[in-house]
């Protein structure tokens with residue numbers, strides 16, 4: 001609550017807030033969000049928008065759920081704080097529930113953000129190898145165009161140079177490979193052949209780097225913010241085989257793909273593969289409170305039980321696994337289950353894909369692809385040459401959507417000029433009418 005006028009608030013914002021990843025702009029104010037409800041956000045001027053991005057790809061159950069606010073309130077009254085050096089009931093219940101969702105046995109390390117879920121996975125992987133007779137395994141392979149977070153390790157894993165180059169050197173030991181961007185595959189190769197080739201290239205990189213130096217491979221099941229790059233199943237199956245062959249841990253970053261976004265509980269479940277570790281955040285609480293988790297295969301965890309005083313994981317987070325956030329996450333997962341939102345994401349993804357056939361013929365629409373309710377529309381200047389849409393055109397489209405009351409995203413990419421994918425990821429609870437408005 002505030003007694004200040006809109007103008008005063010905007011001036012104060014400009015004076016004191018350092019906005020995330022936004023250029024300075026003395027001629028414009030940021031969108032100050034005043035109210036959120038269902039699939040919509042309202043700014044401080046009273047303009048209402050359909051949020052086609054679910055905030056930052058996180059508000060899976062939609063905004064304004066009373067029961068989520070209530071459960072956090074009740075939990076805060078009962079246990080205001082407990083760290084995960086100890087434990088508490090919501091964390092225990094949530095770890096158990098995540099195991100149900102994962103359909104396998106994983107031990108859960110709770111933290112606060114997607115970035116630190118990935119940092120945890122890197123530390124676990126290095127220590128695991130160090131303690132199981134492979135002390136030289138310290139490198140991680142990840143993909144160009146993938147995003148894994150803003151901290152030094154997670155940013156090192158990220159394959160988008162413009163987010164990195166002013167902060168380098170980052171954490172050493174991160175190597176990047178090409179993702180299977182099937183739309184831009186070489187002529188003469190089928191999608192399946194190209195995806196197989198991309199996976200086999202990883203094996204070549206492993207040999208060139210020294211196969212006994214690789215600790216893990218981290219990837220999103222489908223690259224999301226980097227441009228909606230959805231693999232053929234043969235790609236991830238082959239990556240998993242390669243990991244098995246060389247004793248490399250397979251880490252899936254499910255920060256966006258998890259919690260129903262893709263029409264399955266987790267994105268990797270589309271592809272018949274089983275990761276060794278899984279990082280999750282965003283949709284875990286639908287963004288209502290900060291919480292993340294790293295799920296670690298049970299037998300990896302077991303290897304930390306040695307007698308040496310240094311054999312346990314020496315990693316701690318004050319706020320990680322906060323009781324109110326865990327209680328809220330449990331309720332959030334209950335909503336997803338009770339309202340069948342995973343199936344809904346799959347069905348709405350199919351409907352959106354079908355409805356957008358109407359724009360396939362447009363001269364600037366190169367490709368439309370989706371996995372559930374995550375969609376990318378790749379814009380081009382020329383359909384024949386696939387010349388990517390210019391940044392001006394992309395900004396124009398994003399702004400035009402906004403002027404019509406719709407928030408859409410745009411990928412950021414490692415290749416200058418390939419910032420040409422419009423991204424859509426509305427709440428899984430979006431109504432039929434709202435989806436129609438989005439179309």
Ligand code: PLP
Nearest residue numbers: 113114115147148149255256281
């Ligand atoms: N991994 C992926 C795939 C993401 O999209 C993001 C954030 O957008 C992160 C990790 C980092 O999450 P956070 O911003 O919560 O640190």
